[in-house]
Amino acid sequence: MEVSGQHIGHGIREEEEQAISEKLPEILGEFSRERSSLLPILQRIQEAFKFLSPGAIKAVAEYLGLSGSEVYGVATFYNQFRFHPPGRHEIKICMGTACHVKGGDVILENFERRLGIKEGETTPDREYSIERVACVGCCALAPVAVVDDKVIGYMQPSKVEGLFLQFEIQRKIREGQIKTEAS
Amino acid sequence: MVKITVDGKKLETEEHLTVLEACLQNGIFIPNLCFLKTRPHPHASCRLCFVSIEGYDRPITACTERVRDGLVVKTDTPEVRALQRSAFKLLMSLHPCNAKLCPTEKPCLLMRIAKHIGVGINPKPLERINRGLPDFVDFGSLYYVPNRCVLCARCIHTCRSINKRPLLTFAKRGIMTMVAYFSSGNDSEVCSNCNACVDICPVAALLPKSAFINFLEAKETHA
Numbered sequence: 560m561e562v563s564g565q566h567i568g569h570g571i572r573e574e575e576e577q578a579i580s581e582k583l584p585e586i587l588g589e590f591s592r593e594r595s596s597l598l599p600i601l602q603r604i605q606e607a608f609k610f611l612s613p614g615a616i617k618a619v620a621e622y623l624g625l626s627g628s629e630v631y632g633v634a635t636f637y638n639q640f641r642f643h644p645p646g647r648h649e650i651k652i653c654m655g656t657a658c659h660v661k662g663g664d665v666i667l668e669n670f671e672r673r674l675g676i677k678e679g680e681t682t683p684d685r686e687y688s689i690e691r692v693a694c695v696g697c698c699a700l701a702p703v704a705v706v707d708d709k710v711i712g713y714m715q716p717s718k719v720e721g722l723f724l725q726f727e728i729q730r731k732i733r734e735g736q737i738k739t740e741a742s
Numbered sequence: 743m744v745k746i747t748v749d750g751k752k753l754e755t756e757e758h759l760t761v762l763e764a765c766l767q768n769g770i771f772i773p774n775l776c777f778l779k780t781r782p783h784p785h786a787s788c789r790l791c792f793v794s795i796e797g798y799d800r801p802i803t804a805c806t807e808r809v810r811d812g813l814v815v816k817t818d819t820p821e822v823r824a825l826q827r828s829a830f831k832l833l834m835s836l837h838p839c840n841a842k843l844c845p846t847e848k849p850c851l852l853m854r855i856a857k858h859i860g861v862g863i864n865p866k867p868l869e870r871i872n873r874g875l876p877d878f879v880d881f882g883s884l885y886y887v888p889n890r891c892v893l894c895a896r897c898i899h900t901c902r903s904i905n906k907r908p909l910l911t912f913a914k915r916g917i918m919t920m921v922a923y924f925s926s927g928n929d930s931e932v933c934s935n936c937n938a939c940v941d942i943c944p945v946a947a948l949l950p951k952s953a954f955i956n957f958l959e960a961k962e963t964h965a
């Protein structure tokens with residue numbers, strides 16, 4: 560039996576919300592307090608912070624005199640908004656028509672299972688985030704994943720493992736657990 | 743009063759009623775999930791309440807049509823049934839029926855509708871779609887059961903009519919649409935546990951936590 564929270568904002572640290580809330584008044588001030596400002600404000604906030612935190616949604620609601628749930632409902636309607644900070648590695652799985660036909664959902668499921676998160680979420684260590692995107696424009700290579708802005712065509716479950724192996728090595732180098740000759 | 747004819751029966755009803763209400767008040771069942779009297783405009787989203795009315799070239803939803811003198815209504819023409827069946831099957835393709843674990847009183851509304859329109863309580867010949875949604879979503883004092891929800895929006899409307907700052911909303915879209923709970927946490931936006939949403943839900947997709955726990959325990963002792 561799976562009980563879940565609201566799929567929003569888990570793992571966001573207090574100091575992050577704090578930092579966002581300090582910058583918000585200035586951003587909000589650029590817009591008039593009308594309902595029609597709602598989408599432009601959300602876009603602007605996402606541009607500034609890469610995602611919409613629960614605190615930001617509340618602040619927008621307050622500013623426009625709406626209820627938080629209204630803002631949340633509108634924001635989740637659009638695929639362009641994220642509710643989790645992106646990971647160091649951003650994994651985007653194409654779910655366009657061609658990729659869908661070629662089993663894009665299997666690839667997505669592979670990543671989700673490997674990382675223990677769902678699309679739209681970020682791993683607790685902030686290393687990886689998964690997103691589904693619409694056609695990225697290279698249907699001939701379907702199914703396609705875009706990892707850190709690099710297109711990977713003919714995606715297969717076996718390629719998923721290879722990718723993570725590479726990332727884990729990079730991480731160890733970064734954290735100094737593996738020394739490289741070059742320096 | 744207004745005189746109308748439904749399935750050959752002559753009825754006298756109050757003015758300003760919808761055809762749906764007039765029929766229900768007179769003991770004539772028309773399948774419906776999303777109608778709520780308190781709504782200024784019918785939501786008309788469940789597409790189950792179709793009837794055919796003389797003078798119209800195709801069936802229309804009974805919840806959007808008001809009664810007027812001389813209206814001749816049929817509730818069971820083949821066209822009406824065909825539309826109701828497809829709407830119902832689409833609904834069932836997102837509603838895995840698990841009667842043993844569902845706290846609704848049996849037969850539940852969906853079972854009654856299925857029987858009324860002469861189909862089984864399954865999506866056949868459509869496929870069952872697994873949206874990968876969680877079994878339960880924590881709404882604070884409630885649990886929400888997305889796979890049970892028929893997206894009638896009755897809870898959302900009810901919460902809106904009670905609270906100036908409502909707490910329920912639809913989130914996401916398309917087949918991923920679900921009801922969500924979001925509170926800003928300030929005083930003007932708190933759930934007062936009025937349970938109005940729980941009471942209005944036609945399919946027990948919202949449950950107070952206490953009731954839910956009792957229900958699970960009862961199931962376990964029976965199992």
Ligand code: SF4
Binds near residue numbers: 890891894898946947
């Ligand atoms: S939770 Fe119940 S009342 Fe609310 S939309 Fe779903 S089925 Fe309708």
Ligand code: FES
Binds near residue numbers: 653658699
């Ligand atoms: S559908 Fe995936 S690249 Fe076009």
Ligand code: FES
Binds near residue numbers: 787789806
């Ligand atoms: S009751 Fe008329 S469409 Fe749902």
